[in-house]
Amino acid sequence: MSDTAFRARARSVLTGYGRAWLSRARVPLVCLVDGLPKGTSLDRDGCAMIDLLIDNGQIAGVRPAGSGPADDGLDLEGRHLWPLLIDMHVHLDKGHTVGRAPVSGGTHPSARAATTADRLAHWRHDDLIRRMEFGLACAEAHGVAAIRTHLDSHAGQAETTWTAFSEIQARWAKRIALQAVGLVPLDAYRTDHGRELADLIAKQGGLLGGVTRASGGTHGSGLEDIDVLLDALFLLARERDLDIDLHVDEAARADALPHVARAAIRHNYEGRVTCGHCCSLALMSDAEIRERIALLADAGIGIVTLPTVNLYLQGREQGVTPRWRGVTPVKELRAAGVGVAVAGDNCRDPFFAYGDHDMVDTWRQSVRILHLDHPYDDAVALATIEPAAMTGLEAGTIGAGCRADLMIFEAWSMDQVIARPQSDRTIVRAGKISDVALPSYREIELTSAQLTPST
Structure with missing residues (x-):
């Protein structure tokens, strides 16, 4: 069946109502809730050929290929079928400001200064709503099922941003x-604003978070009392029964990660803490890496690596070619049983001038940057079941009882998934073909023009 004929057939079958069989679908084993169906074998990429029954927007059954009706439904002919993906570390409030914020030069300190200037000048309710909506429209079109976003929550900004987010949510x-x-910044939690922020977040059902640096400081400096600050944060979290998600060690030299792990153990918060970035861990000695990873495993801390953004930010110096990739040691972490996810992080803002809230693109780049190939094994887990476990969100899996949120690729092997952008992927939400298109940049450009003072 030609691509055109397949798409037409998919549209006629996947209407979101009644029952529909998807036959001969190639699904990564890690995404199958109930494991490999009896009588099914795996291909060299760790994928199984299955038949899938969709009923009223949900997956009603998963069976070996050939179990469903031969003359009904949609024959995928071995195409890759994945669940929609999860992006668990995003900054929707910063997104799509790169054209109006001061030029950052692509370094972490300058990006922070440019973002602060833009925040003070523009981050009002309507501006936040417009940009968050634009980012989510991009994510929806690309097939993202769930997002965890960090929100800048400084004094004077937190109430505005969280109110806007509540509307969007x-x-x-x-x-x-x-x-x-x-x-x-972590030192905010020893101020009155820190307690007020914790109350605001608890009311909104969010998570406590922060950056393991002092206000105005950099990762790796200015936190001699880090254990005291972490105790203040964990106490606020425990009082309100809130999980914690921190930006940690986003630099070549920094070592806050062991302090966070010991705080999680000290406060009986094992399994309730996520740490993003953790870049400096990759540049430590093998012995130091092993020691810290063992501590992370004991503390039950989940790690999120942001390969595209940290590849952009870390090691950037004028006239100097970067010497490292800015990522954390993912393979070593996973081998020790530490949960790891990949995520998109910033999108078209001073911290990352590119991106489109496309987790397929983020995952494809991550596989190449992190060498998660030859074999691909369970690399898909980093954008599906791993972030699902860390966030508690119901997404990223395929199995009986799961919502039929799926994507179909014009690809028959993992190398084909990675080789092309997959801009022709078919998105299915609740058993129905999605007709959502990417929003035009014109929408956001008009907004920027209206908000940027004329010269």
Whole structure:
């Protein structure tokens, strides 16, 4: 069947109502909730050929290929079928400001300064709503099922941003599941604002978060009392029964990660803490890496690596070619039983000038950057079941009882999935073909023009 004929057939079968069989679908084993169906074998990429029954927007059954009706439904002919993906570390409030914020030069300190300037000048309710909506529209078109976003929550900004997010979360509830994390420098939690922020986040059902640096400081410096600050954060979290998600060691030299792990153990918070970035861990000695990873495993801390953004930010110096990739040691972490996810992080803002909230693109780049290939094994887990476990969101899996949120690729092997952008992927939400198109940049450009003072 030609691609055109397949798409036409998919549209006629996947209407979102009644029952429909998807036959001969190639699914990564790690995404199958109930494991490999009896009588099914795996291909060299760790994928199984299955038949899938969809009924009223949900997956009603998973069986070996050839079990479903031969003359009915949609024959995928061995095409890759994945669940929609999860992006568990995003900054929706910063997104799509790169054209109006001061030029950052692509370094972490300058990006922070440029973002601060843009925040003070523009981050009002309507501006936040427009840019968050644009980012979510991109994610929806690309096939993202769920997002955890960090929200800058400085004094004077937190109430505005969290109010806007609350509106967005309600508006998008049936389209993309959303979580939010409060983001402030760690020393904010010893101030009155820190307690007020914790109360605001608890009211909104979010997570406590922060950056393991002092206000105005950099990763790796200015936190001699880090254990005291972490104790203040964990106490606020325990009082309100909130999980924690932190930006940690986003630099070549920094070592806050062991302090976070010991704080999690000290406060009986094992399994409730996520740490993003952790870049400096990759540049430590093998012995130091092993020691810290063992501590992370004991603390039950989940790690999120942001390969595209840290490849952009880390090691950037004028006239100097970067010497490292900015990523954390993913293979070593996973081998020790530490949960690891990949995520998109910033999108078209001073911290990362590119991106489109496309987790397929993020995952494809991550496989290449992190060498998660030859074999691919369970690399798909880093954008599906791993972030699902860390966030508690119901997404990223295929099995009986799961919502039929799926994507079909014009690809018959993992190398084909990675080789092309997959811009022709077919998105299925609740058993129905999605006709959502990417929003035009014109929408965001007009907004920027209206908000940027004329010269």
